Amino acid sequence: MPALDLVIRNARAVTASDIFDCDIAVKNGRIVQLGQSLSGAEREIDAAGRHVTPGGVDAHCHLDQPEPPPVRMADDFDTGTRSAACGGTTTVIPFALQHKGQTLRDAVADYHQRAEGKAHIDYTFHLIVSDPTPTVLSEELPALIREGYTSFKIYMTYDSLRLDDGQILDVLSVAREHGAMAMIHAENADCIEWLTRRLEAAGRTAPRYHAHARPMLVEREATHRAIALSELVDVPILIVHVSGKEAVEQIRWARAHGLNVFAETCPQYLFLSAEDLGIDDSYQGAKCVCSPPPRDKSNQRVIWQGLADGLFTVFSSDHAPYCFDGDEGKKAGGEEQHFRHIPNGIPGIETRMALLWSEGVMAGRITPQKFVELTSTNPAKAYGLHPRKGSLAVGADADLVIWDEREFVLRNSQLHHNVDYTPYEGMHLTAWPGMTLARGEVVWDGKDFTGRTGAGRFLQCGLPSLLPRVGAR
Numbered sequence: 001m002p003a004l005d006l007v008i009r010n011a012r013a014v015t016a017s018d019i020f021d022c023d024i025a026v027k028n029g030r031i032v033q034l035g036q037s038l039s040g041a042e043r044e045i046d047a048a049g050r051h052v053t054p055g056g057v058d059a060h061c062h063l064d065q066p067e068p069p070p071v072r073m074a075d076d077f078d079t080g081t082r083s084a085a086c087g088g089t090t091t092v093i094p095f096a097l098q099h100k101g102q103t104l105r106d107a108v109a110d111y112h113q114r115a116e117g118k119a120h121i122d123y124t125f126h127l128i129v130s131d132p133t134p135t136v137l138s139e140e141l142p143a144l145i146r147e148g149y150t151s152f153k154i155y156m157t158y159d160s161l162r163l164d165d166g167q168i169l170d171v172l173s174v175a176r177e178h179g180a181m182a183m184i185h186a187e188n189a190d191c192i193e194w195l196t197r198r199l200e201a202a203g204r205t206a207p208r209y210h211a212h213a214r215p216m217l218v219e220r221e222a223t224h225r226a227i228a229l230s231e232l233v234d235v236p237i238l239i240v241h242v243s244g245k246e247a248v249e250q251i252r253w254a255r256a257h258g259l260n261v262f263a264e265t266c267p268q269y270l271f272l273s274a275e276d277l278g279i280d281d282s283y284q285g286a287k288c289v290c291s292p293p294p295r296d297k298s299n300q301r302v303i304w305q306g307l308a309d310g311l312f313t314v315f316s317s318d319h320a321p322y323c324f325d326g327d328e329g330k331k332a333g334g335e336e337q338h339f340r341h342i343p344n345g346i347p348g349i350e351t352r353m354a355l356l357w358s359e360g361v362m363a364g365r366i367t368p369q370k371f372v373e374l375t376s377t378n379p380a381k382a383y384g385l386h387p388r389k390g391s392l393a394v395g396a397d398a399d400l401v402i403w404d405e406r407e408f409v410l411r412n413s414q415l416h417h418n419v420d421y422t423p424y425e426g427m428h429l430t431a432w433p434g435m436t437l438a439r440g441e442v443v444w445d446g447k448d449f450t451g452r453t454g455a456g457r458f459l460q461c462g463l464p465s466l467l468p469r470v471g472a473r
């Protein structure tokens with residue numbers, strides 16, 4: 001009986017800090033040895049000197065999130081995690097969303113049912129707190145944090161989800177007391193509504209006006225306010241899907257003043273611009289309607305700079321999958337919609353890793369180590385999954401990507417999500433995962449999905465470890 005299940009030979013292993021040549025030995029789904037000339041395994045895979053990174057941790061994606069009918073997310077835990085695996089992601093963190101009037105417990109129970117037996121890779125949940133009642137604040141949230149749901153998202157916009165400043169302070173206080181991570185969607189809801197009404201009155205309802213209703217200013221103001229609220233409570237926050245310069249400036253200011261403000265960005269702010277929402281009134285632009293909206297080339301440069309220089313902690317997809325055709329997605333009810341009613345979000349769970357490896361690492365904008373930090377190690381630390389996830393080290397789960405560096409043209413027909421388009425159709429890429437392993441099992445072999453339905457396990461999260469713990473030795 002071989003002592004090892006698997007040896008990956010001749011890996012050029014990349015961690016958040018180092019690159020080194022080694023063989024990687026796997027037993028019972030975990031990395032048990034990194035060394036030279038390892039042998040005695042049931043199976044061997046020759047990496048042939050290719051880069052091997054930890055599997056991606058996509059810490060911001062939406063799967064099978066309940067929506068008001070007729071709208072429905074195109075991906076559930078089956079298609080969403082299949083797509084993630086084929087794109088090099090081995091852990092996903094979608095959101096258990098609390099509707100107003102619903103208990104958090106019920107939201108969590110419902111979401112477990114949606115995931116149970118369907119996920120192909122490991123998963124956990126963030127909580128979306130939309131109704132912070134006294135019971136939620138004093139009982140439900142603390143109990144759920146203790147049980148391993150250690151992060152939650154707060155919305156400053158969307159009528160059905162938004163919290164006012166007082167409610168945000170209440171939720172942040174719970175995060176502080178129990179050591180949880182609060183993620184904030186920072187856009188000023190009242191400004192958006194005011195602008196939307198003016199656009200409406202002028203008959204400007206095509207998809208491209210979505211970007212006019214959500215200019216950078218509304219994100220800048222809300223980012224500033226979120227920072228001030230976190231300063232008042234004295235708690236770290238993580239600002240999600242930062243889209244451009246003015247929000248980045250606020251975060252740099254906060255950091256310069258010693259505040260623990262972390263930030264996330266996403267592929268759409270590197271590769272899309274407001275023009276993708278339409279230069280005329282074509283409905284095709286609905287494909288790129290997301291919030292905050294993509295900006296312009298100069299803002300894309302600022303985001304690249306922030307990825308390279310450490311401003312950003314996490315790079316996520318914000319995969320929010322809606323079909324373009326049919327009556328459940330961008331044309332809710334089968335009709336072209338006023339931009340106010342277009343479901344917000346774009347697909348990207350499968351393309352996140354390859355876009356950043358191609359245009360970041362291969363194009364020389366970031367190092368391979370920075371890639372690992374942003375896509376895997378930091379998200380695992382931010383949400384209490386490290387070192388089991390996000391590391392290529394002895395004892396970690398054998399979640400790995402072997403990279404193929406080759407040129408090809410991206411087509412939606414190659415992807416495994418259940419969405420009828422990709423915003424990146426026709427893009428020239430220079431890399432894609434040649435193989436993805438989840439806890440030592442090959443789930444993507446470079447051609448086909450090879451995972452097993454239901455093989456993904458729910459992960460209980462610890463507390464975030466991006467910062468040293470007070471009192472830790």
Ligand code: DUC
Binds near residue numbers: 344
């Ligand atoms: N914006 C969000 O806040 N969530 C889902 C997708 C989007 O565009």
Ligand code: ZN
Binds near residue numbers: 185240241291
């Ligand atoms: Zn959001």
Ligand code: ZN
Binds near residue numbers: 060061062318320
């Ligand atoms: Zn989102």
